[in-house]
Amino acid sequence: MSELLFRQLFPVLREQRLLRDIDIELARTCARFEPDAMMLLAVALVSNELGRGHVCLALSHWPERLTQWLALVPELALALASLLPREVAAHPEPVLSARFADSALVYPVTSPAELPAHGRPFTLFAGRLYLSRYYAFEQFVAGWLQRAAVTNETSAAAGLSQQLVKLFAPQTETDWQAIAVATAARGRFTLISGGPGTGKTTTVTKLLALLVAQSEQPLLIRLAAPTGKAAARLTESISKARQSLAATIPGAWLAGIPTEASTLHRLLGVIPGQPEFRHRAENPLPLEVLVVDEASMIDLPMMARLLAALPPRAKLILLGDKDQLASVEAGAVLGDICQFVTQGISAAQAGRLQQDTGYALQAYVQTAGHPLRDRLCLLRKSYRFDARSGIGQLAAAVNQGNAAAVQAIWSQDFSDIRLHSDEQRLAHAVALAANGYQRYLAHLHQPMDATRAVSLLADFNDLRVLCAVHDGPWGINSMNEAIAQRLHQQGDLVREGDWYAGRPVMITENDYGLGLYNGDIGVAASDGERLRVWFQLPDGHIHGFLPSRLPAHDTAWAMTVHKSQGSEFSHTLLLLPPEMNPLLTRELLYTGITRARQRLDLFATPDVLTRMAGKATERYSGLVTMLETMQRLHDAE
Protein backbone atom coordinates (compact mmCIF):
# COMPACT_ATOMS: atom_id res chain seq x y z
CA MET A 1 0.00 0.00 0.00
CA SER A 2 2.78 2.45 0.92
CA GLU A 3 4.42 1.58 -2.39
CA LEU A 4 1.28 2.71 -4.17
CA LEU A 5 1.31 5.93 -2.19
CA PHE A 6 4.88 6.88 -3.03
CA ARG A 7 4.95 5.51 -6.57
CA GLN A 8 1.52 6.46 -7.82
CA LEU A 9 -0.48 8.90 -5.72
CA PHE A 10 2.19 11.31 -4.46
CA PRO A 11 3.74 12.01 -7.89
CA VAL A 12 0.30 12.97 -9.22
CA LEU A 13 -0.39 15.19 -6.22
CA ARG A 14 3.00 16.81 -6.58
CA GLU A 15 2.41 17.47 -10.25
CA GLN A 16 -0.94 19.05 -9.43
CA ARG A 17 0.82 21.15 -6.76
CA LEU A 18 -1.40 19.61 -4.10
CA LEU A 19 1.62 18.34 -2.18
CA ARG A 20 5.10 19.83 -1.92
CA ASP A 21 8.39 17.95 -2.10
CA ILE A 22 8.94 18.63 1.58
CA ASP A 23 5.60 16.99 2.47
CA ILE A 24 6.48 13.86 0.54
CA GLU A 25 10.01 13.74 1.93
CA LEU A 26 8.70 13.89 5.49
CA ALA A 27 6.33 11.00 4.74
CA ARG A 28 9.22 9.06 3.18
CA THR A 29 11.37 9.58 6.27
CA CYS A 30 8.52 8.43 8.51
CA ALA A 31 7.98 5.35 6.31
CA ARG A 32 11.16 3.92 7.84
CA PHE A 33 9.36 3.67 11.18
CA GLU A 34 5.72 3.39 10.19
CA PRO A 35 4.17 0.87 7.79
CA ASP A 36 0.57 2.20 7.85
CA ALA A 37 -0.15 3.99 4.57
CA MET A 38 -2.97 5.99 6.14
CA MET A 39 -0.63 7.37 8.77
CA LEU A 40 1.97 8.21 6.14
CA LEU A 41 -0.62 10.06 4.15
CA ALA A 42 -1.54 11.93 7.32
CA VAL A 43 2.13 12.88 7.77
CA ALA A 44 2.26 14.42 4.30
CA LEU A 45 -1.03 16.20 4.96
CA VAL A 46 0.05 17.70 8.29
CA SER A 47 3.17 19.05 6.62
CA ASN A 48 1.12 20.38 3.71
CA GLU A 49 -1.36 22.09 6.03
CA LEU A 50 1.52 23.92 7.72
CA GLY A 51 2.66 25.21 4.33
CA ARG A 52 -0.84 26.59 3.82
CA GLY A 53 -0.85 28.44 7.13
CA HIS A 54 -2.74 25.87 9.20
CA VAL A 55 -1.25 24.81 12.52
CA CYS A 56 -2.60 21.25 12.34
CA LEU A 57 -4.55 18.79 10.24
CA ALA A 58 -8.21 18.71 11.25
CA LEU A 59 -9.09 15.02 10.87
CA SER A 60 -12.67 15.95 10.00
CA HIS A 61 -11.36 17.17 6.63
CA TRP A 62 -9.97 13.78 5.65
CA PRO A 63 -12.95 12.48 3.60
CA GLU A 64 -13.34 15.69 1.59
CA ARG A 65 -9.64 15.87 0.78
CA LEU A 66 -9.31 12.20 -0.05
CA THR A 67 -12.38 12.21 -2.28
CA GLN A 68 -10.90 15.07 -4.31
CA TRP A 69 -7.52 13.38 -4.57
CA LEU A 70 -8.78 9.96 -5.48
CA ALA A 71 -10.77 11.54 -8.27
CA LEU A 72 -7.46 12.65 -9.79
CA VAL A 73 -6.26 9.06 -10.16
CA PRO A 74 -9.40 7.16 -11.21
CA GLU A 75 -7.36 4.19 -12.37
CA LEU A 76 -6.08 3.75 -8.81
CA ALA A 77 -9.31 4.56 -7.03
CA LEU A 78 -10.00 0.93 -6.25
CA ALA A 79 -6.47 0.19 -5.06
CA LEU A 80 -6.46 3.30 -2.87
CA ALA A 81 -9.97 2.84 -1.52
CA SER A 82 -8.61 1.54 1.79
CA LEU A 83 -7.38 5.10 2.50
CA LEU A 84 -11.00 6.11 2.84
CA PRO A 85 -12.90 3.17 4.34
CA ARG A 86 -16.60 3.57 4.93
CA GLU A 87 -16.33 4.09 8.69
CA VAL A 88 -13.78 6.89 8.16
CA ALA A 89 -16.02 8.59 5.63
CA ALA A 90 -18.88 8.45 8.13
CA HIS A 91 -16.99 9.38 11.33
CA PRO A 92 -13.55 10.65 10.38
CA GLU A 93 -12.57 12.24 13.67
CA PRO A 94 -13.09 9.38 16.15
CA VAL A 95 -12.05 6.61 13.77
CA LEU A 96 -8.86 8.29 12.57
CA SER A 97 -8.00 9.49 16.08
CA ALA A 98 -8.19 5.91 17.38
CA ARG A 99 -6.11 4.65 14.50
CA PHE A 100 -3.39 7.32 14.65
CA ALA A 101 -3.18 7.14 18.44
CA ASP A 102 -1.75 3.63 17.96
CA SER A 103 1.08 4.84 15.73
CA ALA A 104 4.61 4.90 17.14
CA LEU A 105 4.97 8.33 15.55
CA VAL A 106 2.11 9.86 17.50
CA TYR A 107 1.68 11.04 21.05
CA PRO A 108 -2.03 11.19 21.89
CA VAL A 109 -2.93 13.94 24.35
CA THR A 110 -6.23 14.00 26.21
CA SER A 111 -5.78 17.30 28.04
CA PRO A 112 -3.80 20.42 27.12
CA ALA A 113 -2.66 20.48 30.72
CA GLU A 114 -0.42 17.47 29.97
CA LEU A 115 3.25 18.07 29.37
CA PRO A 116 4.18 18.26 25.68
CA ALA A 117 5.23 15.03 24.00
CA HIS A 118 8.88 14.16 24.00
CA GLY A 119 10.42 12.01 21.34
CA ARG A 120 7.38 11.57 19.10
CA PRO A 121 7.20 13.78 16.03
CA PHE A 122 3.39 14.07 15.99
CA THR A 123 0.82 14.92 18.63
CA LEU A 124 -2.87 14.16 18.48
CA PHE A 125 -5.27 16.42 20.36
CA ALA A 126 -9.02 16.91 20.02
CA GLY A 127 -9.32 15.50 16.50
CA ARG A 128 -6.29 17.38 15.27
CA LEU A 129 -2.93 16.01 14.23
CA TYR A 130 0.05 18.30 14.82
CA LEU A 131 3.76 18.27 14.30
CA SER A 132 4.73 18.04 17.97
CA ARG A 133 6.75 21.23 17.77
CA TYR A 134 3.68 23.17 16.70
CA TYR A 135 1.54 21.50 19.32
CA ALA A 136 4.04 22.68 21.91
CA PHE A 137 3.92 26.25 20.54
CA GLU A 138 0.14 26.27 20.63
CA GLN A 139 -0.06 24.71 24.05
CA PHE A 140 2.38 27.29 25.39
CA VAL A 141 0.47 30.22 23.88
CA ALA A 142 -2.85 28.86 25.18
CA GLY A 143 -1.39 28.31 28.66
CA TRP A 144 0.02 31.84 28.75
CA LEU A 145 -3.22 33.44 27.60
CA GLN A 146 -5.23 31.35 30.03
CA ARG A 147 -3.08 32.43 32.98
CA ALA A 148 -3.15 36.05 31.84
CA ALA A 149 -6.94 35.96 31.47
CA VAL A 150 -7.71 34.47 34.86
CA THR A 151 -5.22 36.65 36.74
CA ASN A 152 -7.06 39.80 35.70
CA GLU A 153 -6.22 42.61 38.12
CA THR A 154 -9.56 43.35 39.68
CA SER A 155 -8.44 46.25 41.86
CA ALA A 156 -7.80 49.43 39.95
CA ALA A 157 -4.84 51.67 40.74
CA ALA A 158 -5.86 54.63 42.89
CA GLY A 159 -7.26 57.51 40.90
CA LEU A 160 -7.83 55.54 37.67
CA SER A 161 -11.20 57.08 36.90
CA GLN A 162 -9.93 60.63 37.56
CA GLN A 163 -6.96 60.03 35.29
CA LEU A 164 -9.23 58.64 32.58
CA VAL A 165 -11.32 61.81 32.70
CA LYS A 166 -8.15 63.80 32.01
CA LEU A 167 -7.47 61.66 28.95
CA PHE A 168 -10.97 61.32 27.55
CA ALA A 169 -13.56 64.09 27.54
CA PRO A 170 -16.93 62.55 28.47
CA GLN A 171 -19.18 61.90 25.45
CA THR A 172 -22.73 60.70 24.98
CA GLU A 173 -22.04 57.54 22.99
CA THR A 174 -19.74 54.86 24.44
CA ASP A 175 -16.09 55.83 24.01
CA TRP A 176 -14.47 52.52 23.03
CA GLN A 177 -11.03 54.09 23.24
CA ALA A 178 -11.61 54.95 26.92
CA ILE A 179 -12.94 51.43 27.49
CA ALA A 180 -9.79 49.96 25.90
CA VAL A 181 -7.52 52.08 28.09
CA ALA A 182 -9.45 51.15 31.24
CA THR A 183 -9.29 47.46 30.25
CA ALA A 184 -5.55 47.56 29.64
CA ALA A 185 -4.87 49.57 32.80
CA ARG A 186 -6.23 46.70 34.88
CA GLY A 187 -4.96 43.60 33.14
CA ARG A 188 -1.77 41.86 32.22
CA PHE A 189 -2.87 41.17 28.66
CA THR A 190 -5.05 43.26 26.35
CA LEU A 191 -5.83 42.96 22.68
CA ILE A 192 -7.05 46.09 20.94
CA SER A 193 -8.42 45.45 17.45
CA GLY A 194 -9.66 48.06 15.06
CA GLY A 195 -9.73 48.91 11.37
CA PRO A 196 -7.68 51.71 9.85
CA GLY A 197 -8.01 55.06 11.54
CA THR A 198 -10.03 53.78 14.49
CA GLY A 199 -7.48 55.32 16.82
CA LYS A 200 -5.33 52.36 17.88
CA THR A 201 -2.21 54.49 18.11
CA THR A 202 -4.03 57.37 19.80
CA THR A 203 -5.51 54.94 22.32
CA VAL A 204 -2.25 53.22 23.12
CA THR A 205 -0.47 56.56 23.49
CA LYS A 206 -3.07 57.62 26.05
CA LEU A 207 -2.76 54.26 27.77
CA LEU A 208 1.01 54.56 28.03
CA ALA A 209 0.69 58.13 29.34
CA LEU A 210 -1.67 56.79 32.01
CA LEU A 211 0.67 53.97 32.98
CA VAL A 212 3.56 56.43 33.21
CA ALA A 213 1.42 58.65 35.45
CA GLN A 214 0.55 55.70 37.68
CA SER A 215 4.09 54.45 38.09
CA GLU A 216 6.28 55.79 40.88
CA GLN A 217 9.46 54.72 39.06
CA PRO A 218 10.33 55.40 35.41
CA LEU A 219 8.45 52.69 33.56
CA LEU A 220 10.30 50.37 31.17
CA ILE A 221 8.13 50.49 28.05
CA ARG A 222 9.02 48.98 24.67
CA LEU A 223 7.22 49.29 21.33
CA ALA A 224 7.55 46.67 18.62
CA ALA A 225 6.04 45.34 15.38
CA PRO A 226 6.56 42.19 13.30
CA THR A 227 8.29 43.88 10.34
CA GLY A 228 10.72 46.77 9.86
CA LYS A 229 8.14 48.66 7.85
CA ALA A 230 5.46 48.27 10.52
CA ALA A 231 7.95 49.28 13.23
CA ALA A 232 8.88 52.42 11.28
CA ARG A 233 5.19 53.27 10.90
CA LEU A 234 4.57 52.77 14.60
CA THR A 235 7.52 55.05 15.42
CA GLU A 236 6.03 57.69 13.14
CA SER A 237 2.44 57.36 14.31
CA ILE A 238 3.35 57.34 18.03
CA SER A 239 5.35 60.51 17.55
CA LYS A 240 2.41 62.13 15.71
CA ALA A 241 0.00 61.03 18.44
CA ARG A 242 2.32 62.43 21.12
CA GLN A 243 2.38 65.78 19.33
CA SER A 244 -1.36 65.95 18.84
CA LEU A 245 -2.00 65.00 22.48
CA ALA A 246 0.56 67.45 23.88
CA ALA A 247 -2.09 70.12 24.39
CA THR A 248 -4.31 67.92 26.53
CA ILE A 249 -1.98 65.52 28.36
CA PRO A 250 0.66 66.60 30.91
CA GLY A 251 4.12 66.68 29.31
CA ALA A 252 5.63 64.54 32.07
CA TRP A 253 3.23 61.70 31.23
CA LEU A 254 4.06 61.82 27.54
CA ALA A 255 7.79 62.10 28.19
CA GLY A 256 7.91 58.55 29.54
CA ILE A 257 6.69 57.06 26.24
CA PRO A 258 9.42 55.69 23.96
CA THR A 259 9.88 57.41 20.64
CA GLU A 260 11.09 54.40 18.71
CA ALA A 261 9.66 51.00 17.90
CA SER A 262 11.78 48.00 16.94
CA THR A 263 11.06 44.81 15.06
CA LEU A 264 10.17 41.74 17.13
CA HIS A 265 13.36 40.09 15.88
CA ARG A 266 15.49 42.94 17.10
CA LEU A 267 13.61 43.16 20.39
CA LEU A 268 14.08 39.46 21.09
CA GLY A 269 17.69 39.42 19.87
CA VAL A 270 18.51 37.24 16.90
CA ILE A 271 21.29 34.68 17.31
CA PRO A 272 22.67 34.20 13.77
CA GLY A 273 21.90 30.73 12.41
CA GLN A 274 19.56 29.76 15.25
CA PRO A 275 15.78 29.80 15.50
CA GLU A 276 15.90 30.67 19.21
CA PHE A 277 16.34 34.26 20.38
CA ARG A 278 18.66 35.75 22.99
CA HIS A 279 15.69 36.71 25.14
CA ARG A 280 13.62 33.72 26.25
CA ALA A 281 12.29 32.30 29.51
CA GLU A 282 15.76 32.02 31.08
CA ASN A 283 16.76 35.50 29.92
CA PRO A 284 13.56 37.55 29.86
CA LEU A 285 13.17 40.91 28.18
CA PRO A 286 14.06 43.85 30.42
CA LEU A 287 10.70 45.61 30.24
CA GLU A 288 7.49 46.22 32.18
CA VAL A 289 5.13 47.12 29.35
CA LEU A 290 5.27 45.87 25.77
CA VAL A 291 3.10 47.19 22.93
CA VAL A 292 3.12 45.19 19.68
CA ASP A 293 1.45 46.70 16.63
CA GLU A 294 0.21 44.81 13.54
CA ALA A 295 -0.29 41.75 15.71
CA SER A 296 -2.29 39.94 13.00
CA MET A 297 1.05 39.36 11.27
CA ILE A 298 2.55 37.42 14.19
CA ASP A 299 2.68 33.70 13.45
CA LEU A 300 2.32 31.00 16.08
CA PRO A 301 6.03 30.18 16.64
CA MET A 302 6.86 33.90 16.96
CA MET A 303 3.99 34.46 19.38
CA ALA A 304 5.17 31.55 21.52
CA ARG A 305 8.74 32.89 21.59
CA LEU A 306 7.54 36.40 22.38
CA LEU A 307 5.33 35.29 25.28
CA ALA A 308 8.10 33.04 26.63
CA ALA A 309 10.47 36.01 26.74
CA LEU A 310 8.12 38.26 28.73
CA PRO A 311 8.93 38.71 32.39
CA PRO A 312 6.16 37.32 34.64
CA ARG A 313 4.66 40.67 35.67
CA ALA A 314 5.01 42.51 32.37
CA LYS A 315 1.96 43.95 30.67
CA LEU A 316 1.38 43.01 27.03
CA ILE A 317 -0.80 45.07 24.71
CA LEU A 318 -1.40 43.74 21.20
CA LEU A 319 -2.73 46.11 18.55
CA GLY A 320 -4.06 44.93 15.23
CA ASP A 321 -6.90 44.53 12.82
CA LYS A 322 -8.54 41.15 13.21
CA ASP A 323 -10.03 41.35 9.73
CA GLN A 324 -6.70 41.61 7.91
CA LEU A 325 -4.76 38.78 6.33
CA ALA A 326 -3.23 36.43 8.87
CA SER A 327 0.51 35.82 9.11
CA VAL A 328 2.31 34.27 6.15
CA GLU A 329 3.56 31.41 8.34
CA ALA A 330 1.27 29.05 10.23
CA GLY A 331 -1.22 30.31 12.76
CA ALA A 332 -3.66 33.16 13.18
CA VAL A 333 -3.34 33.84 16.88
CA LEU A 334 -4.96 37.27 16.79
CA GLY A 335 -7.92 36.01 14.76
CA ASP A 336 -8.29 32.96 17.02
CA ILE A 337 -8.33 35.03 20.20
CA CYS A 338 -10.81 37.47 18.66
CA GLN A 339 -13.35 34.66 18.28
CA PHE A 340 -14.15 35.21 21.96
CA VAL A 341 -15.53 38.64 21.05
CA THR A 342 -18.83 36.94 20.19
CA GLN A 343 -19.18 36.02 23.88
CA GLY A 344 -19.57 39.66 24.93
CA ILE A 345 -18.11 40.58 28.33
CA SER A 346 -18.71 39.34 31.85
CA ALA A 347 -21.00 41.24 34.23
CA ALA A 348 -18.05 41.75 36.58
CA GLN A 349 -15.99 43.35 33.82
CA ALA A 350 -18.89 45.58 32.77
CA GLY A 351 -19.17 46.72 36.39
CA ARG A 352 -15.45 47.50 36.64
CA LEU A 353 -15.44 49.38 33.34
CA GLN A 354 -18.49 51.38 34.32
CA GLN A 355 -16.82 52.32 37.59
CA ASP A 356 -13.68 53.45 35.69
CA THR A 357 -15.21 55.18 32.69
CA GLY A 358 -18.83 55.90 33.55
CA TYR A 359 -20.10 54.06 30.43
CA ALA A 360 -22.81 51.46 30.92
CA LEU A 361 -22.00 48.26 29.06
CA GLN A 362 -24.91 46.08 30.20
CA ALA A 363 -25.96 45.56 26.60
CA TYR A 364 -22.71 43.65 25.97
CA VAL A 365 -22.91 41.36 29.00
CA GLN A 366 -23.33 37.61 28.44
CA THR A 367 -23.52 35.17 31.31
CA ALA A 368 -21.17 32.45 30.09
CA GLY A 369 -17.87 32.82 28.31
CA HIS A 370 -14.13 32.43 28.45
CA PRO A 371 -12.39 35.05 30.65
CA LEU A 372 -10.25 36.03 27.68
CA ARG A 373 -13.30 37.86 26.27
CA ASP A 374 -12.78 40.50 28.96
CA ARG A 375 -9.30 41.20 27.60
CA LEU A 376 -10.50 42.05 24.08
CA CYS A 377 -11.32 45.57 22.97
CA LEU A 378 -12.80 46.48 19.62
CA LEU A 379 -12.46 50.04 18.37
CA ARG A 380 -15.53 50.49 16.26
CA LYS A 381 -15.44 54.02 14.89
CA SER A 382 -13.10 55.22 12.14
CA TYR A 383 -11.84 58.77 12.56
CA ARG A 384 -10.09 58.68 9.22
CA PHE A 385 -12.90 57.76 6.86
CA ASP A 386 -16.09 59.77 7.17
CA ALA A 387 -19.47 58.69 5.85
CA ARG A 388 -18.66 60.15 2.43
CA SER A 389 -15.59 58.00 2.06
CA GLY A 390 -15.95 55.17 -0.40
CA ILE A 391 -12.86 53.41 0.94
CA GLY A 392 -14.40 53.11 4.41
CA GLN A 393 -17.76 51.93 3.07
CA LEU A 394 -16.23 49.45 0.69
CA ALA A 395 -13.98 48.02 3.42
CA ALA A 396 -16.99 47.63 5.71
CA ALA A 397 -19.10 45.92 3.02
CA VAL A 398 -16.28 43.49 2.22
CA ASN A 399 -15.78 42.73 5.89
CA GLN A 400 -19.42 41.89 6.36
CA GLY A 401 -19.24 39.62 3.33
CA ASN A 402 -22.06 41.69 1.89
CA ALA A 403 -21.65 41.11 -1.86
CA ALA A 404 -24.73 43.18 -2.76
CA ALA A 405 -23.33 46.21 -0.89
CA VAL A 406 -19.93 45.70 -2.52
CA GLN A 407 -21.61 45.89 -5.95
CA ALA A 408 -23.93 48.77 -5.07
CA ILE A 409 -21.11 51.03 -3.90
CA TRP A 410 -19.86 51.74 -7.42
CA SER A 411 -23.03 53.51 -8.44
CA GLN A 412 -22.92 55.86 -5.45
CA ASP A 413 -20.52 58.41 -6.90
CA PHE A 414 -17.79 58.23 -4.31
CA SER A 415 -14.88 60.33 -5.46
CA ASP A 416 -12.18 58.28 -3.73
CA ILE A 417 -12.85 54.84 -5.22
CA ARG A 418 -13.11 53.67 -8.80
CA LEU A 419 -13.73 50.21 -10.26
CA HIS A 420 -12.15 49.28 -13.59
CA SER A 421 -13.75 46.17 -15.09
CA ASP A 422 -13.37 46.80 -18.82
CA GLU A 423 -11.31 44.62 -21.16
CA GLN A 424 -8.47 47.14 -21.39
CA ARG A 425 -8.08 47.52 -17.65
CA LEU A 426 -4.63 45.94 -17.47
CA ALA A 427 -3.16 48.46 -19.92
CA HIS A 428 -5.02 51.19 -18.10
CA ALA A 429 -3.51 50.14 -14.77
CA VAL A 430 0.00 50.34 -16.25
CA ALA A 431 -0.72 53.81 -17.67
CA LEU A 432 -2.21 55.02 -14.40
CA ALA A 433 0.77 53.72 -12.44
CA ALA A 434 3.27 55.30 -14.84
CA ASN A 435 1.42 58.58 -14.52
CA GLY A 436 1.16 58.34 -10.75
CA TYR A 437 4.90 57.83 -10.33
CA GLN A 438 5.76 61.06 -12.20
CA ARG A 439 6.24 63.24 -9.11
CA TYR A 440 8.60 60.64 -7.70
CA LEU A 441 10.53 60.35 -10.96
CA ALA A 442 11.07 64.12 -11.09
CA HIS A 443 13.51 63.76 -8.18
CA LEU A 444 15.90 61.83 -10.40
CA HIS A 445 16.95 64.93 -12.32
CA GLN A 446 19.25 66.08 -9.54
CA PRO A 447 22.06 64.31 -7.66
CA MET A 448 20.65 62.52 -4.65
CA ASP A 449 21.77 62.98 -1.08
CA ALA A 450 20.33 61.90 2.28
CA THR A 451 18.27 65.07 2.67
CA ARG A 452 16.70 64.95 -0.79
CA ALA A 453 16.11 61.22 -0.46
CA VAL A 454 13.52 61.92 2.27
CA SER A 455 11.11 63.43 -0.26
CA LEU A 456 12.20 60.95 -2.93
CA LEU A 457 11.09 58.08 -0.70
CA ALA A 458 7.98 59.89 0.52
CA ASP A 459 6.86 60.56 -3.06
CA PHE A 460 7.52 56.98 -4.07
CA ASN A 461 5.50 55.75 -1.10
CA ASP A 462 2.57 57.94 -2.09
CA LEU A 463 1.43 55.45 -4.71
CA ARG A 464 1.60 51.69 -4.89
CA VAL A 465 0.40 49.01 -7.23
CA LEU A 466 -0.81 45.98 -5.29
CA CYS A 467 -1.32 42.56 -6.83
CA ALA A 468 -2.90 39.47 -5.34
CA VAL A 469 -0.55 37.04 -7.11
CA HIS A 470 3.06 36.71 -8.29
CA ASP A 471 2.66 35.09 -11.68
CA GLY A 472 0.60 35.57 -14.81
CA PRO A 473 -0.46 38.85 -16.45
CA TRP A 474 -2.05 40.07 -13.21
CA GLY A 475 0.95 39.20 -11.04
CA ILE A 476 3.67 41.44 -9.66
CA ASN A 477 6.35 40.03 -11.95
CA SER A 478 4.53 41.00 -15.08
CA MET A 479 3.30 44.34 -13.66
CA ASN A 480 6.80 45.32 -12.56
CA GLU A 481 8.09 44.63 -16.03
CA ALA A 482 5.20 46.44 -17.74
CA ILE A 483 5.53 49.59 -15.62
CA ALA A 484 9.32 49.79 -16.01
CA GLN A 485 9.00 49.22 -19.75
CA ARG A 486 6.38 51.90 -20.10
CA LEU A 487 8.43 54.44 -18.12
CA HIS A 488 11.46 53.59 -20.26
CA GLN A 489 9.47 54.03 -23.47
CA GLN A 490 8.12 57.36 -22.26
CA GLY A 491 11.68 58.50 -21.55
CA ASP A 492 11.02 58.86 -17.82
CA LEU A 493 13.89 56.55 -16.98
CA VAL A 494 16.70 54.78 -18.77
CA ARG A 495 16.81 51.06 -18.14
CA GLU A 496 20.36 49.82 -18.50
CA GLY A 497 20.73 46.35 -17.11
CA ASP A 498 19.25 45.34 -13.76
CA TRP A 499 20.07 48.56 -12.00
CA TYR A 500 18.88 51.91 -13.26
CA ALA A 501 18.13 55.26 -11.63
CA GLY A 502 14.54 55.14 -10.40
CA ARG A 503 14.37 51.38 -9.81
CA PRO A 504 12.47 50.76 -6.57
CA VAL A 505 13.27 47.58 -4.66
CA MET A 506 11.90 45.67 -1.74
CA ILE A 507 14.23 43.72 0.54
CA THR A 508 13.17 40.09 0.88
CA GLU A 509 15.45 38.88 3.70
CA ASN A 510 16.69 40.41 6.93
CA ASP A 511 20.24 41.72 7.03
CA TYR A 512 20.93 42.67 10.62
CA GLY A 513 24.43 43.92 9.80
CA LEU A 514 23.17 46.53 7.33
CA GLY A 515 19.96 47.19 9.26
CA LEU A 516 17.78 46.26 6.28
CA TYR A 517 14.75 44.06 6.84
CA ASN A 518 12.34 41.96 4.85
CA GLY A 519 9.77 44.35 3.38
CA ASP A 520 11.94 47.51 3.47
CA ILE A 521 11.57 49.67 0.38
CA GLY A 522 14.45 51.58 -1.20
CA VAL A 523 14.94 53.40 -4.46
CA ALA A 524 17.97 53.72 -6.72
CA ALA A 525 19.24 57.19 -7.59
CA SER A 526 22.66 58.54 -8.46
CA ASP A 527 24.51 60.67 -5.93
CA GLY A 528 26.24 62.36 -8.88
CA GLU A 529 28.97 59.74 -9.12
CA ARG A 530 27.48 56.39 -8.35
CA LEU A 531 24.12 54.74 -8.24
CA ARG A 532 22.98 54.18 -4.67
CA VAL A 533 19.85 52.62 -3.25
CA TRP A 534 18.30 54.93 -0.67
CA PHE A 535 16.53 53.56 2.38
CA GLN A 536 15.08 55.06 5.50
CA LEU A 537 16.42 52.94 8.37
CA PRO A 538 14.33 52.13 11.47
CA ASP A 539 15.98 54.96 13.42
CA GLY A 540 14.78 57.41 10.77
CA HIS A 541 18.19 57.96 9.16
CA ILE A 542 18.53 57.84 5.40
CA HIS A 543 21.28 55.72 3.97
CA GLY A 544 22.38 55.18 0.37
CA PHE A 545 23.72 51.64 -0.16
CA LEU A 546 25.67 50.50 -3.18
CA PRO A 547 23.46 48.04 -5.10
CA SER A 548 26.08 45.28 -4.76
CA ARG A 549 25.76 45.37 -0.96
CA LEU A 550 22.02 44.78 -0.79
CA PRO A 551 20.61 41.50 0.56
CA ALA A 552 18.03 39.64 -1.58
CA HIS A 553 15.50 42.02 -3.13
CA ASP A 554 12.80 42.36 -5.80
CA THR A 555 11.72 45.25 -8.01
CA ALA A 556 8.87 47.07 -6.28
CA TRP A 557 6.81 49.17 -8.70
CA ALA A 558 4.21 46.61 -7.76
CA MET A 559 4.07 44.44 -4.65
CA THR A 560 1.78 41.76 -3.29
CA VAL A 561 -1.02 42.61 -0.89
CA HIS A 562 0.63 40.23 1.58
CA LYS A 563 3.83 42.26 1.55
CA SER A 564 1.93 45.55 1.81
CA GLN A 565 0.60 44.71 5.26
CA GLY A 566 1.76 47.26 7.78
CA SER A 567 2.06 49.95 5.05
CA GLU A 568 -0.32 52.58 3.75
CA PHE A 569 -0.28 54.69 0.61
CA SER A 570 -2.20 57.82 -0.35
CA HIS A 571 -3.20 56.20 -3.63
CA THR A 572 -3.45 52.45 -4.22
CA LEU A 573 -4.02 50.54 -7.45
CA LEU A 574 -5.33 47.10 -6.52
CA LEU A 575 -5.21 44.45 -9.26
CA LEU A 576 -7.15 41.20 -9.03
CA PRO A 577 -6.98 38.43 -11.65
CA PRO A 578 -10.22 37.57 -13.46
CA GLU A 579 -10.16 33.90 -12.41
CA MET A 580 -10.64 32.81 -8.81
CA ASN A 581 -7.77 31.04 -7.05
CA PRO A 582 -7.23 30.00 -3.42
CA LEU A 583 -5.36 33.22 -2.62
CA LEU A 584 -8.35 35.42 -3.45
CA THR A 585 -10.11 35.80 -0.12
CA ARG A 586 -12.14 38.36 1.78
CA GLU A 587 -9.16 39.18 3.99
CA LEU A 588 -6.93 39.82 0.99
CA LEU A 589 -9.52 42.16 -0.54
CA TYR A 590 -10.05 44.00 2.76
CA THR A 591 -6.30 44.32 3.38
CA GLY A 592 -5.69 45.63 -0.15
CA ILE A 593 -8.53 48.16 0.06
CA THR A 594 -7.47 49.48 3.45
CA ARG A 595 -3.89 50.18 2.33
CA ALA A 596 -5.33 53.23 0.53
CA ARG A 597 -5.65 56.43 2.53
CA GLN A 598 -7.12 58.79 -0.03
CA ARG A 599 -7.78 57.04 -3.30
CA LEU A 600 -8.31 53.50 -4.51
CA ASP A 601 -8.41 52.28 -8.10
CA LEU A 602 -9.63 48.70 -8.13
CA PHE A 603 -9.02 46.60 -11.26
CA ALA A 604 -11.32 43.59 -11.02
CA THR A 605 -14.41 41.95 -12.41
CA PRO A 606 -17.62 42.27 -10.35
CA ASP A 607 -17.76 38.47 -10.26
CA VAL A 608 -14.37 38.14 -8.57
CA LEU A 609 -15.27 40.86 -6.05
CA THR A 610 -18.49 39.04 -5.14
CA ARG A 611 -16.72 35.74 -4.73
CA MET A 612 -13.88 37.20 -2.69
CA ALA A 613 -16.26 39.00 -0.34
CA GLY A 614 -17.97 35.66 0.28
CA LYS A 615 -14.80 33.70 0.90
CA ALA A 616 -13.53 34.16 4.44
CA THR A 617 -10.17 32.52 5.15
CA GLU A 618 -10.07 29.60 7.49
CA ARG A 619 -6.97 28.82 9.47
CA TYR A 620 -7.11 25.51 11.29
CA SER A 621 -5.73 25.47 14.78
CA GLY A 622 -6.67 24.10 18.16
CA LEU A 623 -6.06 27.30 20.15
CA VAL A 624 -9.68 28.07 20.92
CA THR A 625 -10.42 24.43 21.86
CA MET A 626 -7.35 24.38 24.07
CA LEU A 627 -8.37 27.58 25.84
CA GLU A 628 -11.90 26.30 26.37
CA THR A 629 -10.60 22.99 27.74
CA MET A 630 -8.17 24.80 30.04
CA GLN A 631 -11.01 26.93 31.34
CA ARG A 632 -13.16 23.87 32.05
CA LEU A 633 -10.27 22.35 33.99
CA HIS A 634 -9.83 25.62 35.88
CA ASP A 635 -13.56 25.76 36.71
CA ALA A 636 -13.48 22.17 37.91
CA GLU A 637 -10.61 22.82 40.33
Ligand SMILES: Nc1ncnc2c1ncn2[C@@H]1O[C@H](COP(=O)(O)OP(=O)(O)OP(=O)(O)O)[C@@H](O)[C@H]1O
Ligand atom coordinates in the same frame (compact mmCIF):
# COMPACT_ATOMS: atom_id res chain seq x y z
N1 LIG B 1 -11.24 59.98 19.65
C1 LIG B 1 -10.81 60.65 18.58
N2 LIG B 1 -11.42 61.80 18.21
C2 LIG B 1 -11.01 62.48 17.12
N3 LIG B 1 -9.99 62.11 16.33
C3 LIG B 1 -9.35 60.95 16.64
C4 LIG B 1 -9.73 60.18 17.77
N4 LIG B 1 -8.92 59.09 17.82
C5 LIG B 1 -8.08 59.18 16.77
N5 LIG B 1 -8.32 60.29 16.07
C6 LIG B 1 -7.62 60.74 14.86
O1 LIG B 1 -7.84 59.77 13.84
C7 LIG B 1 -6.65 59.56 13.08
C8 LIG B 1 -6.27 58.09 13.14
O2 LIG B 1 -5.89 57.77 14.48
P1 LIG B 1 -4.77 56.72 14.81
O3 LIG B 1 -3.54 56.97 14.00
O4 LIG B 1 -4.62 56.67 16.29
O5 LIG B 1 -5.51 55.41 14.30
P2 LIG B 1 -4.91 53.97 13.99
O6 LIG B 1 -6.00 53.01 14.24
O7 LIG B 1 -3.65 53.77 14.75
O8 LIG B 1 -4.65 54.09 12.46
P3 LIG B 1 -3.81 53.16 11.47
O9 LIG B 1 -4.80 52.66 10.51
O10 LIG B 1 -2.87 54.11 10.85
O11 LIG B 1 -3.15 52.09 12.25
C9 LIG B 1 -5.60 60.49 13.68
O12 LIG B 1 -5.56 61.66 12.92
C10 LIG B 1 -6.11 60.77 15.07
O13 LIG B 1 -5.68 62.03 15.55
